[in-house]
Amino acid sequence: MKRFFILGASVLLAASAAVAAIDGKVINRTTGRPQPGISITLVKPGQQGMRTIGTATSDASGHFVFENDEPGGGPQLLQASYRGVNYNKLMTPNIPTSNVELDVYEATKSPAAAHLAQRMLLIEPGTSRIDVSETVLVDNQTNTTYNNPELGSLRFYLPPAANGQVRVNAQGPQGMPLPRPAEKTAESNIFKVDFPIKPGETEFEIAYVLPVGTPFTYHGRVVNIQGMPATPLRLIAPPGVMLSGKDIQQLGTEPKTQATIYNVMADNFTFDISGAGSLHAAGAGGAADSSDSPPVTQGQPQIYAHLGWLLALALSILAVGLLVLFRTSPLRVPYGK
Known part of the structure; x- marks a missing residue:
């Protein structure tokens, strides 16, 4: 019984961590395809400024994941840079944090x-x-x-x-x-x-x-x-x-x-x-x-x-x-x- 309790608690903790994580894809809306190799930063604004929670890089399929986030106490922000332009995704509380799409675009000087x-x-x-x-x-x-x-x-x-x-x-x-x-x-x-x-x-x-x-x-x-x-x-x-x-x-x-x-x-x-x-x-x-x-x-x-x-x-x-x-x-x- 004790082992079962420990195992159940571990499963609950793992599930909680999984729910708290943020995962998604970087989508190039110009090409319509996932964008690999994009560095993404998860930040949280506060009274002391923007605090970095973690960083991730999109893989070959454009997928990224943050194992830990801080959903309580206000919004979070996903930040990425592509072709010299910064792109953001606002993560407000109580919205899904799975299958998030972060959009980027090709740039033109015209x-x-x-x-x-x-x-x-x-x-x-x-x-x-x-x-x-x-x-x-x-x-x-x-x-x-x-x-x-x-x-x-x-x-x-x-x-x-x-x-x-x-x-x-x-x-x-x-x-x-x-x-x-x-x-x-x-x-x-x-x-x-x-x-x-x-x-x-x-x-x-x-x-x-x-x-x-x-x-x-x-x-x-x-x-x-x-x-x-x-x-x-x-x-x-x-x-x-x-x-x-x-x-x-x-x-x-x-x-x-x-x-x-x-x-x-x-x-x-x-x-x-x-x-x-x-x-x-x-x-x-x-x-x-x-x-x-x-x-x-x-x-x-x-x-x-x-x-x-x-x-x-x-x-x-x-x-x-x-x-x-x-x-x-x-x-x-x-x-x-």
Whole structure:
């Protein structure tokens, strides 16, 4: 009986370990076949940062296994790198840990693999400053990842009045917003962002602060990556704010937010800003204070704040709400028109 008890306990322990393990395959979605030889890391976020639990390598059939994991106390993350691009798989509690599929893609440097599907510039004048937020959606409908560090995945114009201070967040498909550095280019006031555009939709959020004026004249420039199709730039003015100038055309009012939508009709454009208003909720963290923002730098990702990064995944950036409303608005012009 004693031996039977010990044997039964051993079986239960082995079964428990087997249940706790993570196993699956690395799938190359470009070729449709398993991908061998991929190094995979299992990490767990916490208050002290990302802690490595274990590493594994996919075999000839693309299969990998982690004998031990830590399913309790929050999510885990599978990380892999292929063709210079990082791929992640979020393992939240209470989801199956067997037969997990970790997707990777072949990479291309051709900008034609992606296109700028939406580009919106939100102007929010206040009493002491003007907050500017540019939201850009880049769509990749191919089965390859666009990755070109030389050209970048996005280029934008930063007005000289911003004094080189800007913050950029990038969010890949099914990902979370992550700070990215804005890199100077050979052209004055033109910056690029290096962030791989995976199949699906990638969102960029650019935020900076300008000084106030009565009225204030905004000087801008539409910048695109050569070879990457792009949609027109739209301007968004909250209630109480008016934009005027020969380079812009009023399209109408968004019904839910009552924001006024404008179309930009020139690559180099100017418009006057009058009034004051904001689409952000009072007290919510908006654009960064110009006195604190480091010039063209990268902040600390929220992923290092234990479970706060999951909250960020749900809440994302405040401008996403506006983006959803804009998409459902009759004022939205489809890509290519």
